[in-house]
Amino acid sequence: xxxxxxxxxxxxxxxxxxxxxxxxxxxxxxxxxxxxxxxxxxxxxxxxxxxxxxxxxxxxxxxxxxxxxxxxxxxxxxxxxxxxxxxxxxxxxxxxxxxxxxxxxxxxxxxxxxxxxxxxxxxxxxxxxxxxxxxxxxxxxxxxxxxxxxxxxxxxxxxxxxxxxxxxxxxxxxxxxxxxxxxxxxxxxxxxxxxxxxxxxxxxxxxxxxxxxxxxxxxxxxxxxxxxxxxxxxxxxxxxxxxxxxxxxxxxxxxxxxxxxxxxxxxxxxxxxxxxxxxxxxxxxxxxxxxxxxxxxxxxxxxxxxxxxxxxxxxxxxxxxxxxxxxxxxxxxxxxxxxxxxxxxxxxxxxxxxxxxxxxxxxxxxxxxxxxxxxxxxxxxxxxxxxxxxxxxxxxxxxxxxxxxxxxxxxxxxxxxxxxxxxxxxxxxxxxxxxxxxxxxxxxxxxxxxxxxxxxxxxxxxxxxxxxxxxxxxxxxxxxxxxxxxxxxxxxxxxxxxxxxxxxxxxxxxxxxxxxxxxxxxxxxxxxxxxxxxxxxxxxxxxxxxxxxxxxxxxxxxxxxxxxxxxxxxxxxxxxxxxxxxxxxxxxxxxxxxxxxx
Numbered sequence: 001x002x003x004x005x006x007x008x009x010x011x012x013x014x015x016x017x018x019x020x021x022x023x024x025x026x027x028x029x030x031x032x033x034x035x036x037x038x039x040x041x042x043x044x045x046x047x048x049x050x051x052x053x054x055x056x057x058x059x060x061x062x063x064x065x066x067x068x069x070x071x072x073x074x075x076x077x078x079x080x081x082x083x084x085x086x087x088x089x090x091x092x093x094x095x096x097x098x099x100x101x102x103x104x105x106x107x108x109x110x111x112x113x114x115x116x117x118x119x120x121x122x123x124x125x126x127x128x129x130x131x132x133x134x135x136x137x138x139x140x141x142x143x144x145x146x147x148x149x150x151x152x153x154x155x156x157x158x159x160x161x162x163x164x165x166x167x168x169x170x171x172x173x174x175x176x177x178x179x180x181x182x183x184x185x186x187x188x189x190x191x192x193x194x195x196x197x198x199x200x201x202x203x204x205x206x207x208x209x210x211x212x213x214x215x216x217x218x219x220x221x222x223x224x225x226x227x228x229x230x231x232x233x234x235x236x237x238x239x240x241x242x243x244x245x246x247x248x249x250x251x252x253x254x255x256x257x258x259x260x261x262x263x264x265x266x267x268x269x270x271x272x273x274x275x276x277x278x279x280x281x282x283x284x285x286x287x288x289x290x291x292x293x294x295x296x297x298x299x300x301x302x303x304x305x306x307x308x309x310x311x312x313x314x315x316x317x318x319x320x321x322x323x324x325x326x327x328x329x330x331x332x333x334x335x336x337x338x339x340x341x342x343x344x345x346x347x348x349x350x351x352x353x354x355x356x357x358x359x360x361x362x363x364x365x366x367x368x369x370x371x372x373x374x375x376x377x378x379x380x381x382x383x384x385x386x387x388x389x390x391x392x393x394x395x396x397x398x399x400x401x402x403x404x405x406x407x408x409x410x411x412x413x414x415x416x417x418x419x420x421x422x423x424x425x426x427x428x429x430x431x432x433x434x435x436x437x438x439x440x441x442x443x444x445x446x447x448x449x450x451x452x453x454x455x456x457x458x459x460x461x462x463x464x465x466x467x468x469x470x471x472x473x474x475x476x477x478x479x480x481x482x483x484x485x486x487x488x489x490x491x492x493x494x495x496x497x498x499x500x501x502x503x504x505x506x507x508x509x510x511x512x513x514x515x516x517x518x519x520x521x522x523x524x525x526x527x528x529x530x531x532x533x534x535x536x537x538x539x540x541x542x543x544x545x546x547x548x549x550x551x552x553x554x555x556x557x558x559x560x561x562x563x564x565x566x567x568x569x570x571x572x573x574x575x576x577x578x579x580x581x582x583x584x585x586x587x588x589x590x591x592x593x594x595x596x597x598x
Contacts (some may be wrong), residue, residue: 002029002070002094002096002184002185003024003025003068003185003189004024004066004067004094004096004153004183004189005020005021005024005065005066005180005182005190006063006064006094006154006156006163006165006182006183006184006187007020007064007065008063008161008162008180008208008209009062009177009180009181009210010062010064010179010336011179011180012058012059012478013063013064014034014036014056014057014058014059016190016193016456017064017066018034018053018055018066020066020189020190021034021050021066021189023188023189023191024185024186024188024189025050025068028309030047030069030070031045031048031068031069031076031077031078031080032045032048032049032053032062032069033053033069033081033082034055034067034083035064035065035083035094036061036063036064036506037061037062037064038059038060038061040089040158041156042059042061044056045067045078045081045082045083047076047077047078047080049294050068053569053591058094059424063084063156063163064156064431064584065092065155065156065251066185067094067268067558069081069082071369072384073098073102073118073119073120074116074117074118075117075369076369080117080118082094082095082118083122084116084118084121084123085124086112086122086124086125086127086128087112087128087362088128090131090158090159091127091155091157091158092124092144092156092157093120093123093124093154093155094120094153094154095120095123095152096151096170096185097149097150097151097152097170098151098152098261098262099119099122099123099148099149099151100145100149100261100386101146101148102155102190102256103288104323105122105126105146105147106122108324109129112125112128113470123143123155126143127139127140127143127155128536130143130181131157132143132285133294134159134161136155136157136162136164137164137205137207138190139157140155140164140205141205141216143152144168149168149169149261150170150183150257150261151168151170152165152166152167152168152170152171153165153166153171153201154183161210162207162208162210163182163183163209163444164206164207164208165205166206167200167202168203169202169257170185170207170236170254171185171239172184172185173197173198173200174197174199174206174215175194176194176197176198177190177194177196179193180214181208181209181210181212181280182208183206186227187325191229195229196227196228196229197226198213198224198227199227200215200226201217202222203218204217204222207450228313231567242244243585243586244389244390245390245392245394245575245585245586246575246585247390248390248395249394249395249447249568249572251386251395252398252434252441253434253435253436253437253438254393255386256399256402256433256434256437258385258386258399259351259384259403259404260431260433264425264427264430264431266424266430268420268424268425269419269421269423270413271406271409271410271423273381273406273407273410274381275379276379277361277379277414279414279524281361282411282415282536283415284332284410285312285334285335286313286330286333286334287314287316287333288311288313288317288334288335288336289315289316289317289318289323289334289335289337289351289355289360290303290304290316290317290318290336290337291319291338291339291348291351291355292318292338293319293321293345293347294392294477295341295393295396295397295400295477296341296397296400297317297319297320298397298441298473298474298477299404300317300337301469301473302401302404302419302470302471303315303317303337303401303405303407303408304580305467306404307407307408307411307412309408310408310411310412310417310418310422310426311408311412311415311417311418312412312415312417315409319347320338320345320347320348320517321347321351323350323351323354325354325355325357325358325360329360330481331358332359334360334363335361335364336352336360336362336363337404338351338352338362338363338364338366338373338377339365339366339400339404340364340366340369340371340373341367341400342366343364343368343373343513344371344372344373345373348420352376354375354568356378361378362376362378363380363381364376364380364381365380365403366380367382367385367388367396367399368382368408369382379575381403382403383396383399383402384399385399390586391481391586391587391588392580393576393590394571397474398433398564398567398568401561402430402561405426405430405560405561409426409427410435424561425559426561429559429560429561430561432459432556432558433561433564433565434560436501436556436558440553440555440565440568441568441572446553447553448572448576450537450551451580452576453551454508454537454577455580456506457485457507457508457576458486458504458506459485459487459488459502460476460479460485460507461476461488461489461495461499461502461503461510461529461534462487462488462489462491462509462510462570463480463490463491463511463522464489464491464511464512464563464566465491465493465518465522466520467516467517467560467563468514468519468563468566469489469490469491469492469517470513471564471566471570472490472491472492473489474489474570475570475571477489477569477576478571479573479578481571481588482574482578482585482588483574483577483578483581483583484581484589485577485581492511492521492525495525495528495529496528500528500532503532503534504532504533504534505532507534508534508537509526509537509541510536510537511523511525511549512528512539512566513540513545513590514540514541514555514565514566515541515557515559515560515562516560516561517539517563517566519542520547523542523548526548527548530548535551536551537549537552537573538552538553538554539553539555539570540554541552541556541557541562542553553566553569
């Protein structure tokens with residue numbers, strides 16, 4: 001997720017904006033830039049670290065805007081770095097989010113010169129057409145009606161002595177200081193200057209000058225409450241959440257909107273993943289091999305069932321560290337999909353390279369533009385989850401499964417194995433994911449209460465069938481990672497093949513009982529453990545299951561994607577168990593975010 005910082009006031013903006021960018025580094029970025037306005041726009045931007053950004057030692061400017069970019073549209077290059085300007089260099093914009101209709105807007109702006117591959121650049125060119133005199137607020141308001149997607153952006157322009165910003169589905173906060181005022185993606189950007197903040201709401205347009213802040217809503221000027229932030233700087237980076245993990249769990253609705261943005265034609269039953277795979281190759285593929293580690297491996301297991309069902313092609317999922325391209329497979333007829341959040345996981349890169357050496361086509365499904373996996377693979381699909389700081393993957397698992405679900409539709413449609421109607425059903429369900437996950441997040445207190453009741457369990461067993469099995473595996477992994485409690489996940493039918501010997505009244509069982517997870521058969525396994533005295537927590541959309549459960553969490557109806565909703569309950573359960581136990585949730589012992597050693 002990109003970071004925005006803007007300042008206007010009595011202090012030189014160079015150090016203020018540069019420090020703000022450093023404070024936003026935790027969000028993740030691959031390039032950075034600053035625009036200063038001293039009667040003319042001066043832009044300084046480049047790929048790489050903030051420390052390498054070549055800023056002037058002094059300036060007469062009284063305002064500046066800055067940006068840390070995490071690439072979604074276009075490679076991390078100097079040209080694609082923000083700020084972006086109009087044709088005349090009179091308007092500069094920094095932007096967080098995705099402009100979904102940027103392609104059509106570029107077509108409408110065919111007489112303008114574009115210098116980047118980004119979606120953002122349409123904004124300054126749109127403003128160029130309507131900015132008259134010094135009415136930058138009016139220009140921004142006029143442009144908003146033409147933008148589709150998510151955004152928080154800040155603008156500075158020649159002839160206007162302040163900054164203007166707008167927000168829709170992306171974070172933006174105002175800082176009220178004694179020596180000037182601030183705009184930022186997060187209060188941590190300016191916390192050393194002021195703790196007086198107001199939060200911008202969707203649809204707001206903000207005018208910030210050295211003298212004050214004015215916020216415009218649909219009906220004109222509106223008041224946004226000024227609040228005093230009492231967090232320490234480290235907590236402020238978490239947006240008020242106790243841990244990054246919890247923040248990232250709650251970011252899942254927004255991150256999935258980013259994952260889906262501009263990719264889904266639910267009516268036509270098609271997806272656009274910006275892939276350029278030869279039709280002859282797609283028709284010839286006999287096997288898809290997924291290579292991954294940990295959470296990404298579980299996402300691959302989920303995708304295995306979808307791809308086999310929707311694309312009519314055999315799928316194998318391999319733990320990357322165990323992968324070998326063997327068995328007499330024809331490389332031309334094998335697609336190897338490497339799933340890696342960071343794009344730098346050593347075991348996954350090694351497996352992908354072995355497949356490439358054998359002559360197989362490779363594809364990276366990753367969260368990181370410009371990563372090694374993305375650069376080396378023949379094709380890359382970005383999950384667009386935004387940076388994830390907590391070691392335990394949460395929103396990236398949801399984004400991986402969602403992206404791989406879109407891939408299954410793509411393969412099914414391109415191979416002629418999936419009808420438009422059947423594809424539309426899954427795509428409509430995918431579009432419903434953000435709202436359905438929000439429903440689950442809204443009952444977090446109920447999950448915490450269940451965690452409090454069962455926190456002293458001597459072991460935890462997570463079970464599910466079909467699409468519920470990889471979710472059970474992932475649920476157990478989350479609990480192990482952050483609470484250090486013993487947890488096992490497995491196919492529910494395997495309970496009777498040994499694990500029942502471990503079941504006692506002090507071993508809670510968490511069962512996935514949703515569409516796509518064969519809930520009827522799984523319920524029989526629930527009865528087996530219940531008869532041995534084990535308490536059962538069910539995540540269910542199966543009518544009548546609740547009478548066999550000690551605790552029940554309801555899952556909204558989303559067909560094959562319901563198990564992914566169940567996963568959110570399991571994430572929150574693991575989080576609250578670990579919190580009650582006093583664990584180091586964001587940095588669990590012995591673990592790292594990106595595993596770059598084999």
